[in-house]
Amino acid sequence: MDSDITIIGAGVIGLAIASELADSKLNIFVLEKNLSHGMGVSSRNSEVIHAGIYYPHGSLKAQLCVEGRQMLYEICLKNNIPHHKTGKLIIAKTQNEMGEVEQLFRNAVNNGAPVSLIDRDQVNSMEPNIKADGALLSPETGIISAHDLMNYYAHNAKMKGAEIAYGTQVVGIEPLSNGYKLKTLNSDGEYFDFVSERVINSAGLYSDTIAKMVGKDYTLHYCRGDYFSIDNVKKGTVQRLVYPVPEKDHVGLGVHLTLDLNGRMKLGPDATYIDRVEDYRVDASKRDQFYEAAVRFLPFIKREDIVPDMSGIRPKLQGRGEGFRDFVIKEDLPGFINLVGIESPGLTAAPAVAKYVKKLLNGRSNL
16 A cells, blocks of 8 residues: 555645644645645635635535634634634615624634624724624634745644645546556656555545546536735725625625735635636726625725736536535535535634544544
8 A cells, every 4th residue: 555545735724734744653744736736726816814704504615614613713722823803894885784694603703703783873883994883793703824834834833743735636547446546647747656545535526537437427616716805905904804794695795894814905816717727807997897896885985096916716516506515515425525625714714624624533443
């Protein structure tokens, strides 16, 4: 046997799993097709630590988000990972939206997310520069440096004996009686085969492709989110993240205001289904659309302040017009665990996902 456990994908989820499982008694490989870790979904998001407000009670997204948030703050504090508990407001732009805010409040409470409802005067006291008729306050929402978190996980995994092979793409998998033969192609165009007793598919945008190599049929839909930054506005104008009520179709949370660790303000992401290509070009023509959505609750912004920033792609299990779909974290074959559709709140949930995967493997080993 060449490997006890092979993890496909070195995004935040794959690295968190490697860090959780790594042990001197085990031979663990992490395979990453890119030349460094976290170059896909994990590095192209809002870097928000979510509270667990939106997801249906009892879903994996709700459970692992709430658990992961608590664990993530502990990891950050213990290991000096840059983060900031900003808090967040989900606002009712008009009184008519308060019913939706109250519904979110009830769902959040059921999920175990600390939240409260506040009225217009309280919103004005907290955030005098935004416009809202009321809001849900989430004091536990925050922001984090995703790159520093991934660097921590990668370092911790390697210190405990795991190996990360960059520039290594999995191009074929053959189930065997004692594990799985993985066929890989490196960045020099060389093929290399080896056998792994167990395999964890954490390949992000390509996790459905990997699953199909062992006969499991999942279909991901690529959904791109564009971001625009807000320039020429004084830092501190807004102290918290500000979100509208979410879209009805579960595709996105609507154009919202996020902050980075330097206090810079960004709008986005929106949500647009695209063909299956990693196209990260921001559609600059959306500026007016972003402005019109944001100026309703951020009256201080000007159209010329909004400039294209970045984009990310979410690996969604639901297609256009479909309803909520949960994370897939499942042992589909003996010793083969698929993680598919790991979009938001994947960053927040990462440490809890790692423990969940460890429990799945515990039935087969003494991890």
